[in-house]
Amino acid sequence: MQKNYKMILGYDGSRYSGWEHKTGRDTIQGKLVQVLGHLTDEPVHIIGAGRTDAGVHAKGMVANVVLDTELSDMELKDYVNHYLPEDIVVYEMTEVPERFHARYNAIGKTYQYRIYDGRQKPLFDRKYVWTTEKKTDVERMREGATYLQGTHDFAAFCKNPQKKKSTVRTVDRIEIERDNDYVTLTFHGDGFLYHMVRIMTGTLVQVGLGRMEPSQIAKALATGERTLAGVTAPSQGLTLVQIDYPAR
Amino acid sequence: MQKNYKMILGYDGSRYSGWEHKTGRDTIQGKLVQVLGHLTDEPVHIIGAGRTDAGVHAKGMVANVVLDTELSDMELKDYVNHYLPEDIVVYEMTEVPERFHARYNAIGKTYQYRIYDGRQKPLFDRKYVWTTEKKTDVERMREGATYLQGTHDFAAFCKNPQKKKSTVRTVDRIEIERDNDYVTLTFHGDGFLYHMVRIMTGTLVQVGLGRMEPSQIAKALATGERTLAGVTAPSQGLTLVQIDYPAR
Numbered sequence: 259m260q261k262n263y264k265m266i267l268g269y270d271g272s273r274y275s276g277w278e279h280k281t282g283r284d285t286i287q288g289k290l291v292q293v294l295g296h297l298t299d300e301p302v303h304i305i306g307a308g309r310t311d312a313g314v315h316a317k318g319m320v321a322n323v324v325l326d327t328e329l330s331d332m333e334l335k336d337y338v339n340h341y342l343p344e345d346i347v348v349y350e351m352t353e354v355p356e357r358f359h360a361r362y363n364a365i366g367k368t369y370q371y372r373i374y375d376g377r378q379k380p381l382f383d384r385k386y387v388w389t390t391e392k393k394t395d396v397e398r399m400r401e402g403a404t405y406l407q408g409t410h411d412f413a414a415f416c417k418n419p420q421k422k423k424s425t426v427r428t429v430d431r432i433e434i435e436r437d438n439d440y441v442t443l444t445f446h447g448d449g450f451l452y453h454m455v456r457i458m459t460g461t462l463v464q465v466g467l468g469r470m471e472p473s474q475i476a477k478a479l480a481t482g483e484r485t486l487a488g489v490t491a492p493s494q495g496l497t498l499v500q501i502d503y504p505a506r
Numbered sequence: 507m508q509k510n511y512k513m514i515l516g517y518d519g520s521r522y523s524g525w526e527h528k529t530g531r532d533t534i535q536g537k538l539v540q541v542l543g544h545l546t547d548e549p550v551h552i553i554g555a556g557r558t559d560a561g562v563h564a565k566g567m568v569a570n571v572v573l574d575t576e577l578s579d580m581e582l583k584d585y586v587n588h589y590l591p592e593d594i595v596v597y598e599m600t601e602v603p604e605r606f607h608a609r610y611n612a613i614g615k616t617y618q619y620r621i622y623d624g625r626q627k628p629l630f631d632r633k634y635v636w637t638t639e640k641k642t643d644v645e646r647m648r649e650g651a652t653y654l655q656g657t658h659d660f661a662a663f664c665k666n667p668q669k670k671k672s673t674v675r676t677v678d679r680i681e682i683e684r685d686n687d688y689v690t691l692t693f694h695g696d697g698f699l700y701h702m703v704r705i706m707t708g709t710l711v712q713v714g715l716g717r718m719e720p721s722q723i724a725k726a727l728a729t730g731e732r733t734l735a736g737v738t739a740p741s742q743g744l745t746l747v748q749i750d751y752p753a754r
Binding site for chain 1: 516517518563565587592593595597626627629630631632634
């Protein structure tokens with residue numbers, strides 16, 4: 259009997275060409291299709307809550323997949339973890355109602371971006387941070403973040419906006435915390451455009467380095483001019499942390 | 507003019523065949539010789555405080571090297587860090603008296619070993635821990651550690667002991683701490699034999715898993731029988747943390 263499974267996943271995105279399956283490339287979705295494909299003769303369709311770019315990590319990606327299997331939830335999870343490579347982990351795999359759709363039902367997402375601005379080169383976490391040349395001023399970054407919070411047209415904070423699709427999004431929370439030489443930016447919103455978290459981060463870092471005025475963010479939002487926003491922060495500092503769904 | 511430099515180093519040992527230079531192999535010492543070799547026409551001799559095995563990491567390795575250079579300490583450190591691969595970092599590089607010898611002058615060493623015994627696969631730190639199949643009992647491990655502490659003949663805790671060389675060492679401190687699914691073992695002593703920290707760890711883990719009685723450690727020490735001690739813990743969980751030298 260066909261059953262619908264919700265999966266919560268973590269992955270180290272360093273060596274992957276992102277979430278979405280591409281022929282001839284290593285992708286997270288591709289690895290999952292490969293492993294789950296051993297359980298069934300039918301084609302396996304995995305629906306992710308969203309797509310993460312090449313090099314982006316995850317601690318709480320959500321996906322769903324319809325499978326016809328006799329295995330219990332626990333056996334299924336153990337099976338998948340056993341055959342997945344060591345840089346992809348399935349934390350939860352549970353049967354859910356047929357109507358559950360990881361993308362359509364998602365109502366919120368949390369991303370974290372980690373910056374390292376210490377004097378020494380980072381070592382053991384060098385693949386999970388963006389190292390800036392100078393110290394960043396967290397107070398200035400927080401000031402810049404106040405402009406980004408709320409409901410705006412984020413066209414200036416998006417790569418290749420599509421004319422027919424809305425670029426309005428709501429970012430209801432941006433937290434910026436320093437822990438010694440590490441600065442973590444946490445973004446929560448109803449959804450994010452292509453490269454949006456990385457462009458918001460790159461912009462806030464330029465503000466934090468004193469290379470851009472916080473108020474320029476308001477101008478970028480108002481005009482939709484990509485060139486008024488900052489650089490795109492590299493993918494390796496970014497982690498998808500959580501996807502929210504309505505309480506049942 | 508020839509000057510003697512003391513270096514404090516960190517490295518991710520994952521892709522190296524250990525500290526010591528071997529032709530045709532990637533080693534930490536080899537990489538340092540290569541980079542420092544650009545500064546001089548003389549052969550470069552780097553003296554490490556000790557050797558770390560293939561796959562072992564370091565946060566506080568110490569080495570010294572005699573160089574004839576006009577660069578300031580700071581310039582020298584920046585130069586070396588710029589040309590070293592991203593998995594080796596020089597934290598300090600300072601001129602020291604000619605008589606300083608990283609190996610002969612070392613009077614103590616601290617190693618840390620990290621175990622992970624959670625139910626999920628480890629992800630972002632998977633290269634820096636040893637994952638055990640079951641939960642380890644920290645209290646039992648601490649009981650086992652009391653037998654190892656002190657001055658003993660550690661012949662049973664050494665790979666290939668050499669007949670002519672003493673296998674007596676003093677381990678004055680073993681601390682075992684749990685932090686959620688992680689157990690960290692910290693060893694401090696005057697010096698350690700080949701594989702000694704890894705065999706002590708493997709033995710304590712077997713005690714912690716209930717597969718060996720703590721008192722068997724006393725028997726292993728008394729008889730010098732390697733087979734009475736436990737397995738050799740894998741290198742990837744081990745980090746050389748600090749080398750002590752006499753206060754001037």
